[in-house]
Amino acid sequence: VGIDGQLNDLTSSATSTNLTTGAVSKLDSRYPDGNNRMNYFGIYAQHLLKMSKGTLQKSPSEPSEKEKLILNDGIRLQFVNLNSAIDDNSFFNLPVTSIKQNSFAVTANLGLVYLPTEDFRLTIGLSSGFRHPNIDDLARVFESSTALKRVVIPNPQIKPEYTYNLDLGITQRIAEKVKFDVTGFYALFRNAIGLAPFQLNGQDSISYNGVMSAVYANRNVRKAHTYGFNTNVTVDLTAQLIFFGTVTYTYGRFKNKNESKTPQDHIPPVFGKGSLKYIHQRFETEGYVLFNGAKKIRDYNLDGEDNLQYATPDGMPSWFTLNWRNSIRITKMTWLQFAVENVLDRNYRYFASGFSAPGRNYIMAVRANF
Numbered sequence: 001v002g003i004d005g006q007l008n009d010l011t012s013s014a015t016s017t018n019l020t021t022g023a024v025s026k027l028d029s030r031y032p033d034g035n036n037r038m039n040y041f042g043i044y045a046q047h048l049l050k051m052s053k054g055t056l057q058k059s060p061s062e063p064s065e066k067e068k069l070i071l072n073d074g075i076r077l078q079f080v081n082l083n084s085a086i087d088d089n090s091f092f093n094l095p096v097t098s099i100k101q102n103s104f105a106v107t108a109n110l111g112l113v114y115l116p117t118e119d120f121r122l123t124i125g126l127s128s129g130f131r132h133p134n135i136d137d138l139a140r141v142f143e144s145s146t147a148l149k150r151v152v153i154p155n156p157q158i159k160p161e162y163t164y165n166l167d168l169g170i171t172q173r174i175a176e177k178v179k180f181d182v183t184g185f186y187a188l189f190r191n192a193i194g195l196a197p198f199q200l201n202g203q204d205s206i207s208y209n210g211v212m213s214a215v216y217a218n219r220n221v222r223k224a225h226t227y228g229f230n231t232n233v234t235v236d237l238t239a240q241l242i243f244f245g246t247v248t249y250t251y252g253r254f255k256n257k258n259e260s261k262t263p264q265d266h267i268p269p270v271f272g273k274g275s276l277k278y279i280h281q282r283f284e285t286e287g288y289v290l291f292n293g294a295k296k297i298r299d300y301n302l303d304g305e306d307n308l309q310y311a312t313p314d315g316m317p318s319w320f321t322l323n324w325r326n327s328i329r330i331t332k333m334t335w336l337q338f339a340v341e342n343v344l345d346r347n348y349r350y351f352a353s354g355f356s357a358p359g360r361n362y363i364m365a366v367r368a369n370f
Contacts, residue, residue, distance in 0.1 A: 001045045010036035010135055028092070032099075032139050032154070034085030041081075046074035072111040079104050080132040080160075084139045092141060092153060095201060099139055099156040105130035121171040121181075129163035129187075137193055137218045151208045153200055155217035162190045182231040189224035194254055194265075195303045196221045216303065224264060226252035240279050247272035254301075265304025268351055269293040269316070282329040291320035295351045307352045319348035325363075333370065339363040 012031035017024050050067040079102070086097040109127035116122075139154040169183040198217035200206055205214050228250035235243040248271055252264030275288035295316040300306045325339035341361040349356050 002043075004040075004042050004044075006040040008038045010038075012036070026088070028141055030140055031135055032084050032086040032141075034087040034097075036084045036135050036139070038082045038135055039080070040078065042076055042078040044074065044076040046072070048072050068115050070113040070115075072113070073109065075106065075108045077104075077106055078130060082132065082135065082138070084135050084154075086139075086154075092206075093201065094154060096154070096156050099154065101132070101138070101156075103132045103160050105132075105160065105162075119173040121169075123167075123169040123171075123183075125165075125167045127165045129165060130160060131163075131193075132160045133158040133193060133218070149211055150214040150216050151206065152195065152216050152218075153198065155198060155219060158193060158218055159191050159220050161193050161220070164188045164190075177236045179234040180232070182229060184227070184229045186227040187225065189226075191220040192222050192224035192254060193218050193220060194222055194224070194301075195219075195305070197303075222254040222256060224252065224254045226250065226264065226267070242277045242279070243275070244277070245272065245274045262303075263299050263301045263306075265301035265306045266352075267299070269295040269299075269318070284327045285325070287322070287324050289320055289322055292316075292318060292348075292351065294318040305352070307354060310349070310352070310354045316349065316351045319346060321346055321348070333368055335367045337363070337365045337367060 010031060012029040013033055014027040014029040015024050016027050049071040051069040051071055052067065082099070082101045084099040086094060089097050107128045107130050109125065111123065111125040111127075114122040138156060138158055141151075141153055165185065165187045167183060167185040169181065171179070171181040173179045195216050196219045197204060198215045198219065200215045203215065205212055207213070228248065230246065230248045232246045233244070237243055248268075250267050252267040253261045254264055255261055270293035271291065273288060273290050275286055277284065277286040294314075295311070297308075297311065297313070297315040300308050300311065300315065302308060321341070322343040323339070323341045324343060326337065328336045330336055339362070341363065342357070342359055345360040347356055347359070
């Protein structure tokens with residue numbers, strides 16, 4: 001049982017300096033330039049019940065008594081307070097210069113772990129989630145993209161969004177050499193927050209920095225769902241040589257009022273890692289591959305923050321990098337580390353990023369624990 005609180009204050013300002021004359025003029029800031037506060041207060045309780053016991057045998061000579069069924073449940077009561085104010089309203093002439101919101105929510109979780117044998121584990125979880133819109137959601141004033149000719153403005157009418165979540169996980173160990181686990185998840189959103197066309201003073205477009213731009217704002221206009229899976233495999237090839245691999249896939253869609261579906265933003269392409277590690281006394285070395293699948297144009301959210309302008313006409317290409325790192329223990333508390341990232345010096349870019357990722361990169365470090 002516990003309580004928690006978070007107190008947040010935000011100050012935002014922007015200026016423009018003429019490098020020839022030195023004259024400084026004020027610009028519109030990303031967030032309101034007045035007092036901005038967002039505070040969270042919560043009371044929560046979590047409970048663990050070991051429901052049954054049985055004899056699980058690691059080997060015939062090593063019996064061990066262990067819970068076969070474990071229940072985990074909890075509840076949380078949360079209150080959120082938000083205040084945001086615009087002092088200088090001359091840039092946009094917004095109809096509302098002060099936003100105040102208070103929200104109360106109850107969320108809960110229920111999980112079950114089933115352990116019929118020591119080599120098998122089954123988990124299932126149900127939970128609800130709550131997210132109050134923050135100052136970035138409610139009150140930002142930001143030119144999202146000159147190329148798309150649109151501007152994002154505050155919307156004080158946004159309501160909190162809720163999620164209802166299900167996850168299912170299976171872990172299996174085979175012959176003490178191979179460990180495999182997979183987790184699937186599904187989330188249903190209510191009052192999902194997303195960027196959508198909006199109006200300012202009855203107009204759906206305004207002149208911004210001399211460019212006629214469509215007006216957008218975050219709104220509770222859609223339902224949404226997200227699902228996917230993560231899988232991992234670990235193989236002890238020998239006592240010193242270990243293989244590890246992981247892959248994650250995520251799919252997300254908004255459901256519009258006309259029943260059509262559009263991609264959610266911030267959904268990454270399939271990604272993962274494969275590695276081979278060798279451990280011998282004081283020395284460790286690991287070669288590993290990091291990879292991302294392609295992100296097709298049809299999977300981009302045109303109204304969100306997927307940064308379509310940084311993609312190719314087909315989307316974001318797939319990529320992989322080869323990497324190598326080593327660690328040598330000098331003393332009980334000191335390690336010397338050396339790594340080479342992106343050994344092939346590939347030119348690649350993470351999805352939604354406006355910058356290429358680093359090329360070949362050398363790292364040398366000394367780490368000490370006291």
